[in-house]
Amino acid sequence: MSALRIGIRVPPCDRADRITDTVRRAEQLGFDDVWFPDSQLLWRDVFTTLTAAALGTERIGLGTAVTNLATRHPAVLASAARSVAELAPGRFTLGLGVGNSSVGPIGLRQTTSAAMRAGIDMLRALLAGEVWDFESPTGGKVRSRLRDPRPEVPLHLAASGPKNLRLAGEIADGVILLSGVSPKTLAQAAARVREGAEAAGRTAQLPLTVSAFCAVTDDIEAEARQIKPICASIAQNGGAPFLALAGIDVQVPATVSGVYPDLVHAEDWKAAVDICSAWVSDEAALRFAQEFCLFGSAEQITDRLRALHTSGVTGVFLQHVGSYDPPTGLVEAVGTSVLTHLKGNDR
Known part of the structure; x- marks a missing residue:
């Protein structure tokens, strides 16, 4: 079993160069990934921030957790993903979700499962350099393709409800589980993902990344x-x-x-x-x-992370409380304690 990937959620709540300082520190302390949420009214543009982070780091994985197909057309997302991926080869993951804080404040609906399936199909085809038939407002078709594609960009789907969990198992390259680290809810969510994968005839285990609020505390x-x-x-x-x-x-x-x-x-x-x-x-x-x-001492959090890994989880991304300040305290606390414990054993 490969090592559990430990990530940190960093909201783009400040200038991209300042956020990159937080990302660079996470890389220095041994985090595997940094995940950026996307919400156009709450934070700076996520792909601008990703670009700065890609140029300012060398090893750490970068991803969206998550962007969406409602405020960003799949063709726009394909271009943005390609642009980041070529700056951070092998390090970028495009995480997608239904919209939440991107769509709510501007009165749009969350993306339905059917629209998600169609959007991911288009996105994957464009990233692979395939020609796509776009609907024309006049009723015809417009055939176009993405120049300089990046087919290696993995598409991960964030899900919590049973329908989207099955969809993720069926079509995504990985799943971001929004159910926290409760063993009972994780088991149910993972079962729905497996159902979707089996229905699609997929046999390889999909990467499962779990989001969790975290505090190293007594x-x-x-x-x-x-x-x-x-x-x-x-x-x-x-x-x-x-x-x-x-x-x-x-x-x-x-x-x-x-x-x-x-x-x-x-x-x-x-x-x-x-x-x-x-x-x-x-x-x-x-x-x-x-x-x-994941609240508790470094030892307690380390033990729970190992249990998660044993249960089949391949990655976590940790969140701090708050949306408008970078998680510098959590980066330091986890990086200097929890990661030290993990590296001494199974990392």
Whole structure:
């Protein structure tokens, strides 16, 4: 079994050159990957940031986690992906999702499974240099292709619901699991991915990357309180059954006022925590942190990462609380403690 890849999520929340400083530090400390989210109103352009990171690093993997096919046409994505991949050969992964914080603030719908399948088909064909028949507004076809293609760019699909998990298993080069590190929910998600792969006649194991909020701490209770908005958002967006599997009963209204732009990306995090305390108790937040997140001492986090690897997970990307500052503290804490423990054994 290949070594577990440890990544870090870095929002493009500052100038690209400054964000590259964080990426370069992650590379120095031994992280395998850096993943950048894409949301045009929240952060700087993700492909501008990726370009700077590609030019400023030598080894570390770079990826989107995630971009989308709603605000970016597949042909535009193909060109952008090709442009980054040629600056970081063998290091770039294009992670795709339904849109979330990209589409919500501008009134667009999330990408449906059918549109995702069609978009990935087009994207893969263009990256391979194939001619594609685009629909013309006059009713005909326009045949075009991408000049200087990069067919080696892997396309990973982020998924949480059963339909998209099966779709990922069927058509993606890898899967980004958004269910956290809870063993029960991970097992269910991985089973749906396998179903999709088997239906498509695929036998090779797909890379499975799991996202998880992380804090190296001796005071889990205090840190857990800070992720109440995350727990509330999961419950609000159809994830209550997943939480219930871990014994967490949280009911959140469909609309929560006083938080902008949404619970996960709140600009005033303290206010979001206070508001969500009406539905997420301290006990529920602690249970959520223990079950779905990687909170604890370096040794505890290391043990959980090894267990994840044993279960079939091939990579993780760690998230800090907050969207508008780089995760410099988490990079240092994990890089100087957790990665040291892992490197001494199975890395």
